[in-house]
Amino acid sequence: xxAAVRELLAGWDPATTEPGEFLRARFDAGLAWVHxxxxxxxxxxxxxxxxxxxxxxxxxxAPGNDPRRIGIGLGMAAPTILAYxxxxxxxxxxxxxxxGEEVWCQLFSEPGAGSDLAGLRTxxxxxxxxWVVDGQKVWTSSAHTARWAxxxxxxxxxxxxxxxxxxxVCDMTDPGVExxxxxxxxGEAEFNEVFLTGVRIPDAHRLGEVGDGWRVxxxxxxxxxxxxxxxxxxxxxxxxxxxxxxxxxxxPELRTPELHDRLLRLWVDSEVARLTAERVRQQMAAGxxxxxxxGLKLSLARLNQQLxxxxxxxxxxxxxxxxxxxxxxxxxxxxxGRDAGYRYLRAKGNxxxxxxxxxxxxxxxxxxxxxxxxxxxDKDAAWKDLPR
Amino acid sequence: MSTVxxxxxxxxxxxxxxxxxxxxxxxxxPAAVLGRIETAEPYDPALWxxxxxELGLAGLLVPEKLGGQGASAREAxxxxxxLGGAVAPVPFLxxxxxxxxxLLGCGTAEAATAALLGxxxxxxxxxxxxxxxxxxxxxTFPSAVRADAGGRLTGAVTSVADALTAGVLVVPALGPQGPxxxxxxxxxxxxxxxxxxxxxxxxxxxxxxxxRGRLLAGGDAAAAALERALLTGAGLLASExxxxxxxxxxxxxxxxxxxxxxxxxxxxxxxxxxxxxxxWLDVVSARAAARNAAGVxxxxxxxxxxxxxxxxVAQAYVSPVAVxxxxxxxxxxxxxxxxxxxxxxxxxxxAKADEIALGTAGRxxxxxxGLVGLPAAG
Numbered sequence: 156x157x158a159a160v161r162e163l164l165a166g167w168d169p170a171t172t173e174p175g176e177f178l179r180a181r182f183d184a185g186l187a188w189v190h191x192x193x194x195x196x197x198x199x200x201x202x203x204x205x206x207x208x209x210x211x212x213x214x215x216x217a218p219g220n221d222p223r224r225i226g227i228g229l230g231m232a233a234p235t236i237l238a239y240x241x242x243x244x245x246x247x248x249x250x251x252x253x254x255g256e257e258v259w260c261q262l263f264s265e266p267g268a269g270s271d272l273a274g275l276r277t278x279x280x281x282x283x284x285x286w287v288v289d290g291q292k293v294w295t296s297s298a299h300t301a302r303w304a305x306x307x308x309x310x311x312x313x314x315x316x317x318x319x320x321x322x323x324v325c326d327m328t329d330p331g332v333e334x335x336x337x338x339x340x341x342g343e344a345e346f347n348e349v350f351l352t353g354v355r356i357p358d359a360h361r362l363g364e365v366g367d368g369w370r371v372x373x374x375x376x377x378x379x380x381x382x383x384x385x386x387x388x389x390x391x392x393x394x395x396x397x398x399x400x401x402x403x404x405x406x407p408e409l410r411t412p413e414l415h416d417r418l419l420r421l422w423v424d425s426e427v428a429r430l431t432a433e434r435v436r437q438q439m440a441a442g443x444x445x446x447x448x449x450g451l452k453l454s455l456a457r458l459n460q461q462l463x464x465x466x467x468x469x470x471x472x473x474x475x476x477x478x479x480x481x482x483x484x485x486x487x488x489x490x491x492g493r494d495a496g497y498r499y500l501r502a503k504g505n506x507x508x509x510x511x512x513x514x515x516x517x518x519x520x521x522x523x524x525x526x527x528x529x530x531x532x533d534k535d536a537a538w539k540d541l542p543r
Numbered sequence: 544m545s546t547v548x549x550x551x552x553x554x555x556x557x558x559x560x561x562x563x564x565x566x567x568x569x570x571x572x573p574a575a576v577l578g579r580i581e582t583a584e585p586y587d588p589a590l591w592x593x594x595x596x597e598l599g600l601a602g603l604l605v606p607e608k609l610g611g612q613g614a615s616a617r618e619a620x621x622x623x624x625x626l627g628g629a630v631a632p633v634p635f636l637x638x639x640x641x642x643x644x645x646l647l648g649c650g651t652a653e654a655a656t657a658a659l660l661g662x663x664x665x666x667x668x669x670x671x672x673x674x675x676x677x678x679x680x681x682x683t684f685p686s687a688v689r690a691d692a693g694g695r696l697t698g699a700v701t702s703v704a705d706a707l708t709a710g711v712l713v714v715p716a717l718g719p720q721g722p723x724x725x726x727x728x729x730x731x732x733x734x735x736x737x738x739x740x741x742x743x744x745x746x747x748x749x750x751x752x753x754x755r756g757r758l759l760a761g762g763d764a765a766a767a768a769l770e771r772a773l774l775t776g777a778g779l780l781a782s783e784x785x786x787x788x789x790x791x792x793x794x795x796x797x798x799x800x801x802x803x804x805x806x807x808x809x810x811x812x813x814x815x816x817x818x819x820x821x822x823w824l825d826v827v828s829a830r831a832a833a834r835n836a837a838g839v840x841x842x843x844x845x846x847x848x849x850x851x852x853x854x855x856v857a858q859a860y861v862s863p864v865a866v867x868x869x870x871x872x873x874x875x876x877x878x879x880x881x882x883x884x885x886x887x888x889x890x891x892x893x894a895k896a897d898e899i900a901l902g903t904a905g906r907x908x909x910x911x912x913g914l915v916g917l918p919a920a921g
Binding site: 388400403404407410411412414415416418419420422423424426427428430431433434437438441443447450453454513515516517519520521523524525526527528529530 | 547549550551796799800807808810811812813816817819820821823824827828829830831832834835856859860908909911912915916917918919920921
């Protein structure tokens with residue numbers, strides 16, 4: 156691994172190489188994501204060795220691929236393409252995805268299909284070597300900058316809902332794609348509504364078998380939850396507890412006994428959430444992943460909401476003010492570059508996006524604890540016959 | 544920033560757990576525990592002989608050269624998870640953790656102290672640290688017992704854990720030269736038996752009236768040894784609490800998976816599933832906090848500041864989790880959870896007593912305020 160890094164740096168001096176060229180060379184050297192196969196940006200090495208590669212290249216002044224800008228591609232599209240894509244799809248999509256030359260978005264949720272995603276009604280109808288797609292998607296981050304989308308659509312309304320879905324790669328430059336900003340609770344528009352009207356997708360851009368889209372989507376969603384809950388080792392007081400603790404230390408005049416008690420409780424909860432995440436990382440590194448990871452997102456959502464709420468109260472009069480309600484299009488979500496009011500409002504989404512906390516509790520109860528599912532009447536009936 | 548210790552279980556620790564679990568499954572089932580808690584012998588000496596003699600648990604923390612196992616806080620934590628999961632009425636926490644750590648802190652250069660640790664490790668005798676079980680680390684040195692210049696001790700210590708079966712008492716006392724830790728034969732004390740809230744860890748009230756004591760350590764060394772013992776005890780208690788909480792969760796999941804009402808298994812109702820998912824998340828988190836405390840306590844070299852912080856975090860977090868898990872278990876079991884016949888009440892009582900033991904969550908949070916620089920108002 157060391158040798159590969161040295162060879163890359165010898166061939167492409169970060170100081171003089173154009174960043175895009177360097178990133179392409181890094182991908183070709185197998186140092187993009189070392190756990191991917193050779194030829195697809197990796198070396199078939201253990202995932203745990205990535206951190207050392209990243210650190211070594213960063214120390215040498217190598218340019219990064221700005222993972223926050225291309226998070227959907229890295230975290231969701233790429234692992235799904237790797238798992239289900241054809242050789243041609245892998246060769247076409249993964250390299251520019253990783254280098255950031257092509258941004259990806261995810262066309263999953265619909266106005267009528269949130270937690271019940273499998274109930275989606277966007278249709279894809281076969282037309283020769285192509286599919287014609289009509290429908291509406293929502294909560295699509297990066298749709299306005301994306302070149303490609305991962306898309307799930309209904310291809311067979313006559314079978315039960317989970318079985319009539321197919322997974323596609325959708326060209327966001329198709330004239331039938333219309334992207335409108337979706338203004339949110341914070342005043343800005345991180346997300347979009349996407350209207351699909353007669354969008355044509357070649358069958359070669361289908362991921363997985365026809366009707367197997369739900370299974371393919373599970374791979375994507377699993378990776379989304381890992382991406383939201385996981386990440387690298389972090390020091391104490393990382394995350395939302397940091398700004399609150401800093402305000403507490405810097406502004407003694409704001410302190411009250413009641414706020415002190417709540418702050419200490421949340422400080423403890425934050426430290427334990429950090430240790431729990433660390434334990435999950437240690438399990439992954441040891442090759443013995445446990446179910447513990449499923450809970451991380453639940454913990455972080457609650458902590459982010461409670462800490463940001465506490466922060467506003469602690470700030471008192473200042474908490475009555477808000478930075479800026481202007482409708483803008485942020486490049487990425489930055490909790491810490493904005494004020495406490497923004498953090499409070501944006502954190503409300505943490506228990507909704509990527510699986511609501513209620514759905515996640517169901518998953519824990521059913522898949523980890525083995526409790527039975529609620530009785531349902533929508534699993535075996537044809538999608539077209541479901542009450543709506 | 545200090546690095547986080549290994550929070551997983553080693554193969555050796557897994558083996559130790561399996562061995563302890565097998566003994567407990569054989570000899571410490573709910574019926575056996577329920578059957579003895581109201582007798583004159585609530586502790587189970589036969590069980591302790593097996594755990595101490597055959598598995599060597601009594602001397603887990605005692606160095607090998609003194610006849611012990613030379614293991615660390617990590618292994619003791621695994622044992623406590625299992626003992627907590629069985630609410631086993633044995634004096635492991637009081638003797639093998641609290642008293643043993645205090646004795647080790649007094650220095651083992653003196654032959655009599657080394658010999659005592661050897662006898663403890665061999666399971667010939669157990670010892671108790673003569674402080675109320677509610678004593679927290681970070682407090683002032685106890686003044687309930689006074690020592691005279693001749694080493695005679697007088698005073699009373701109430702609510703001492705694991706003293707009913709102890710042959711030796713490790714007694715903190717204020718003498719003419721200040722704090723001291725003394726070895727006192729239990730026969731020198733008048734031992735009272737108060738009614739204990741936690742039936743599986745019955746308490747003792749100790750009265751000393753001119754009891755003969757041997758000075759183990761004096762002055763700052765005595766204070767440091769006592770503090771180290773209380774800190775170690777509090778940190779490892781978190782693992783016992785994880786064991787209690789895990790048992791409550793497992794039993795409740797099992798019960799809700801069988802119990803039927805309204806023509807359904809009640810565990811299929813989302814309102815109940817969500818409560819169990821929350822308990823599960825609490826227990827998973829508590830385990831990470833408890834493993835961290837055990838790992839930091841076991842670290843070599845020992846870092847007192849990191850240990851104080853890790854223990855305070857573990858106790859502040861895990862104590863309420865164990866209580867919540869037990870309380871949720873009682874509620875979700877419905878009527879059966881209110882009976883004496885079902886062992887659940889033993890776990891609720893242990894969880895609630897453990898919440899008070901070695902410092903409440905609130906005390907540990909107050910300690911954290913100082914340790915991490917989040918000072919109180921005013």
